[in-house]
Amino acid sequence: MHFRVKRPELLAPAGNLEKLKTAIHYGADAVYLSGKLYGLRSFAGNFTISEMEEGIKLAHKKGAKVYVTVNIFPRNEDLRKLPDYLIDLEQIGVDAIIVSDPGTVIMTKELIPEIPLHLSTQANTTNWRSVEFWKDQGISRVNLARELSFSEIEYITGKVDIEIETFVHGAMCISYSGRCLLSNYLTHRDSNRGECSQPCRWKYMLMEESRPGIYLPIFEDDRGSYILSSEDLCLIEYIPNLIGAGVDSLKIEGRMKGINYVGNVVRVYRKAIDEYLDNPDKYEFRNEWPEELKKVSHRNYTAGFFCEKSTRGSQNYSSSSYVQTHDLVGVVREVSGNNEIRVEVRNQIRLGDEVEFIGKSGEINHLFLEKMINEDGETIEIAQPNQIVILTVNFPTSVTDLIRKQK
Numbered sequence: 367m368h369f370r371v372k373r374p375e376l377l378a379p380a381g382n383l384e385k386l387k388t389a390i391h392y393g394a395d396a397v398y399l400s401g402k403l404y405g406l407r408s409f410a411g412n413f414t415i416s417e418m419e420e421g422i423k424l425a426h427k428k429g430a431k432v433y434v435t436v437n438i439f440p441r442n443e444d445l446r447k448l449p450d451y452l453i454d455l456e457q458i459g460v461d462a463i464i465v466s467d468p469g470t471v472i473m474t475k476e477l478i479p480e481i482p483l484h485l486s487t488q489a490n491t492t493n494w495r496s497v498e499f500w501k502d503q504g505i506s507r508v509n510l511a512r513e514l515s516f517s518e519i520e521y522i523t524g525k526v527d528i529e530i531e532t533f534v535h536g537a538m539c540i541s542y543s544g545r546c547l548l549s550n551y552l553t554h555r556d557s558n559r560g561e562c563s564q565p566c567r568w569k570y571m572l573m574e575e576s577r578p579g580i581y582l583p584i585f586e587d588d589r590g591s592y593i594l595s596s597e598d599l600c601l602i603e604y605i606p607n608l609i610g611a612g613v614d615s616l617k618i619e620g621r622m623k624g625i626n627y628v629g630n631v632v633r634v635y636r637k638a639i640d641e642y643l644d645n646p647d648k649y650e651f652r653n654e655w656p657e658e659l660k661k662v663s664h665r666n667y668t669a670g671f672f673c674e675k676s677t678r679g680s681q682n683y684s685s686s687s688y689v690q691t692h693d694l695v696g697v698v699r700e701v702s703g704n705n706e707i708r709v710e711v712r713n714q715i716r717l718g719d720e721v722e723f724i725g726k727s728g729e730i731n732h733l734f735l736e737k738m739i740n741e742d743g744e745t746i747e748i749a750q751p752n753q754i755v756i757l758t759v760n761f762p763t764s765v766t767d768l769i770r771k772q773k
């Protein structure tokens with residue numbers, strides 16, 4: 367296979383302003399976020415218009431772009447406030463709007479024709495003719511369905527001349543990305559309007575009609591019965607393939623996840639992309655990358671459909687809970703010249719703990735906590751969440767660096 371080398375964008379989720387700053391700090395080229403209206407992920411925090419404006423200014427100052435999701439499948443009543451919202455988005459300077467519904471596409475083109483439109487994965491685009499169709503509708507970028515294999519992605523990028531975006535990391539749906547009514551039926555929460563309660567992750571039992579209350583376990587095999595729960599996508603191994611295929615944007619899922627997830631996942635993908643682009647011929651996959659990705663909150667990882675067919679291994683049979691080996695314990699808030707730093711504590715730390723500072727270029731520095739000082743200048747033994755502590759370090763750190771501790 368002949369690989370082309372074009373620098374792809376690394377696109378990260380930003381559920382709030384802090385996540386936006388963290389994603390950009392660790393090397394995201396662009397972030398996507400939602401306002402309080404019209405974006406899937408109703409429970410991610412999300413931005414008011416003025417927060418979005420602040421986020422956009424901050425991102426632009428650092429050379430990063432901001433895309434705003436307007437990708438729900440709106441009902442008629444949802445369309446009433448949409449024009450005002452779209453005009454607000456144009457006025458605050460968004461770089462693109464992410465859409466999935468054809469009615470929203472038409473309204474957006476009529477009202478704010480200058481703003482680029484990206485087609486969401488919710489539109490489930492699975493072939494090159496569909497990509498061309500959307501291009502004819504004025505779409506400038508298509509996020510392909512997560513269910514495509516690499517050869518299908520490569521075939522599409524070879525056929526079309528608009529930007530192609532693919533997911534490389536994060537949670538997967540058991541249905542075509544959100545096109546699922548399980549949540550509507552079981553909890554009256556509409557997954558296509560950002561309210562999915564994730565019943566695909568629940569543990570199900572079998573009950574015979576005349577024996578209420580007697581639950582018969584379902585065993586797919588000896589691991590259990592999470593019959594609908596997908597593992598999480600992780601394509602860190604396939605970065606050269608995606609770059610070689612000419613994919614324009616590599617997207618990370620997870621607007622609901624915390625800054626530890628956003629910062630570390632961005633950092634690892636940034637490193638892999640940069641190392642490949644620096645010297646494609648000498649590029650070597652580093653085993654530490656998947657190991658680092660296991661330190662953040664995740665379900666077991668899978669390559670999903672990327673390598674042709676999904677397998678039984680893509681299914682989470684034994685548990686639907688997240689796993690994570692490290693906790694976020696703090697964020698660097700101020701750095702002074704004499705190696706003193708002010709840290710905002712996020713999880714309890716105490717003297718004797720060993721913590722890891724995660725530098726923005728990927729370096730990890732270890733520190734044994736031998737001395738902690740509070741804001742009143744007193745030496746303390748334990749620091750609690752939200753407290754500010756002063757630490758002394760003998761390695762470089764910068765504001766927004768994350769600090770973690772092994773569980």
Ligand code: SF4
Pocket residue numbers: 538539540541543544545546547548549557562563564565566567
């Ligand atoms: S219930 Fe599961 S499969 Fe359905 S939309 Fe929600 S996350 Fe996706």
